[in-house]
Amino acid sequence: MARKGVAFRMFSMALLLGIIASIPRSVDSIGVCYGMSGSDLPPASTVIGMYKSNGIKAVRLYCPDKAALEALGGTGIRVLVGAPNDVLSNLTDKKAAESWVHDNIQAYPSVSFGYVAVGNEVAGKAADNIVPAMKNVHSALDKAGLGHIKVTTSVSQAIVVFNEPSGANFSKEAKKFMGPVLKFLKRTGAPLMANIYPYLTYAYNTAGMNVSYALFTSPETVVKDGKYNYQNLFDASVDAFYEAMRKLDVSGVPVVVSETGWPSAEGKDATPENAKIYNQNLINHIRSGTPRHPSPIKTYLFSMFNENQKDKGVEQNWGLFYPNMKPVYKITLLGTTAPSPAAAPALAPAPAPDSLEEC
Numbered sequence: 542m543a544r545k546g547v548a549f550r551m552f553s554m555a556l557l558l559g560i561i562a563s564i565p566r567s568v569d570s571i572g573v574c575y576g577m578s579g580s581d582l583p584p585a586s587t588v589i590g591m592y593k594s595n596g597i598k599a600v601r602l603y604c605p606d607k608a609a610l611e612a613l614g615g616t617g618i619r620v621l622v623g624a625p626n627d628v629l630s631n632l633t634d635k636k637a638a639e640s641w642v643h644d645n646i647q648a649y650p651s652v653s654f655g656y657v658a659v660g661n662e663v664a665g666k667a668a669d670n671i672v673p674a675m676k677n678v679h680s681a682l683d684k685a686g687l688g689h690i691k692v693t694t695s696v697s698q699a700i701v702v703f704n705e706p707s708g709a710n711f712s713k714e715a716k717k718f719m720g721p722v723l724k725f726l727k728r729t730g731a732p733l734m735a736n737i738y739p740y741l742t743y744a745y746n747t748a749g750m751n752v753s754y755a756l757f758t759s760p761e762t763v764v765k766d767g768k769y770n771y772q773n774l775f776d777a778s779v780d781a782f783y784e785a786m787r788k789l790d791v792s793g794v795p796v797v798v799s800e801t802g803w804p805s806a807e808g809k810d811a812t813p814e815n816a817k818i819y820n821q822n823l824i825n826h827i828r829s830g831t832p833r834h835p836s837p838i839k840t841y842l843f844s845m846f847n848e849n850q851k852d853k854g855v856e857q858n859w860g861l862f863y864p865n866m867k868p869v870y871k872i873t874l875l876g877t878t879a880p881s882p883a884a885a886p887a888l889a890p891a892p893a894p895d896s897l898e899e900c
Contacts, residue, residue, distance in 0.1 A: 570827050572599025572621070572841040573861070574800060577606065579848040581864040585609040588845065592618055601799060601841045603661065605645035614651035621656040621734075621799065621841070622646075623695070624678065629660050629670045638677030639684065647685050654690045657682070658734050658799065662697040668718040672725055679729060693726060695734035695799045698742070698778055701785045705766040706833065709781035710788055723791040732839075734799035735782055739774040740819070744809050744855075750774075752810050756803075757822035769832040775801070775823065776831040783833060795839075802843040805869050808855035817870040820861075824872065 575588060582588070589612035592600055599619040602609055613620055624632060624641065631637045646654060659675045660667075671694050679692040700719070703709035711719050726733055739755035753759040757773045764771040771777045782796050803819035804811040820842060827838040847860035847869070862868055 570837045570839050571597075571824060572601060572619070572839075573597055573845050574601040574603075574841050574843045575609065576603065576844040576846065576848050577609075578850040579846055579864055580850055582846055582848075583864070583866060586612045589613055589616065589618070592616070599655070599839075599841065601658075610645075610649045610652055613653075614649060617653055619653050619655040621658060622654060623661055624657055624659045624674070626660050626663055626667065629663065629667060629674050632659065632674035632677055633670050635677050635680070638674065639681040642678060642681035642685055642687075646682065646687060646690070654687070656691050656693055656731070656734070656797075658693055658695045661695045662736065663694065663718075664697075664714070668714075671718055672721045675722075675725055679725075691731035692729065693731045693734050693797075694722060695736060698735060698737045701778075701781050703777075703781040703784075705764050706769070706771070706777055706780035706784050707766050709784040711785045716789070719785075720789050720791075723786055723789060723794055726794045727791055732795040732797040733782065733786070734797050735779075736800035736843075737775065737778045737798050738801060739778065740803045740808075740811070742774060742778070747809055752815070756815060756819050757826060758818065766832075771832060773822075773826070775826070779838060780831045780833045796834075798838060798840040800841055800843040802859050804855045804858045805847075805860075806855070806858040807853075808858075811855055811858065813870040817872055821872045 573592070585606065585608035589600075589609060591597075593616045597618070599621065600613070601621040601623075603623045604625050605622050610620075610622075622645070624645075628641065632641060646657070657678055659678055660671055663671055675692050675694065679688075682688055682690050682692065696715075696719075700712050700715035701709050702712055710716075723733065725731075743750050743752060743755040751759070751763075754763045754772075755774050757775065759772045762770040762772055764777055766777075769780070771780075779796055779798065786792070786794060801823065803816040805813045805816040823840065823842075827840050830836045830838055842861070844859050844861070846862050846864055847858055849857055849864070851857045860869055861872070
């Protein structure tokens, strides 16, 4: 992309200040995904400047984009970078993994890498490559003196089947690869990345679920699961991952929510108002954790911009901003109380379809 001038960058700063009103320096749990599937997005230097000037401390990159990584150098912004699905099979070769780490991690010594996500929502036969690739990337990072960078993978919410968290299990297909994945994460002290979208579960089952359960606005318990009470689907989904892991005899692997959000157009109840309510309530909520795990949940909002190169319809409308950098709606990362309209209780969620994917 062509780089814009100083006036363009100043304009972008002003626009971002309009959507994110106040970000305390102590907020470490919220990041924002930087998707690039758009033909008319601002240059990477401008976008990263928006993160920096507003104190956003974490970014998810789906690919090791050169312009973005150069812009991130020296900012202190924590980076979750993807080794995308199309390089997964290559990374099962040790030398190829070392080359990938050299070119995409070591080449940027001033970037604050926190995680490498090897694959995003990998399914089918390709899932057999996840663990060998993770092991090789992990070894390459260790060899380069970068063992502090955690190697993980990002999975879809659709791999966990549940009505209530205590009954959660990984799907039959997912069990084949999740056991080895979780053992690797346990051994290396890395988290599991999970893309969790209450909107997609709701849109799949609008007749059986009240939107309030997905939006964090239910006035009362919707799902009672033993001694645990759930008023929102996000908490139930996160705890379902923990329970599914427990049934594979794995504990102590934290869940990081690598994507979540709400669309603002082209879908059932996809409006700027609902997107604002969901994201604001999420931000206010994640510090307190879930009923089963009451500690802050590291979470990445999806996404920075609407992206016109995604499939037409709802997938193009998850951004905080339009490509011209005007806000779709305004939120604040400072924990405030968002509107909470009363609504009737919902039914337990059905499994959701696969969520969004980049690169």
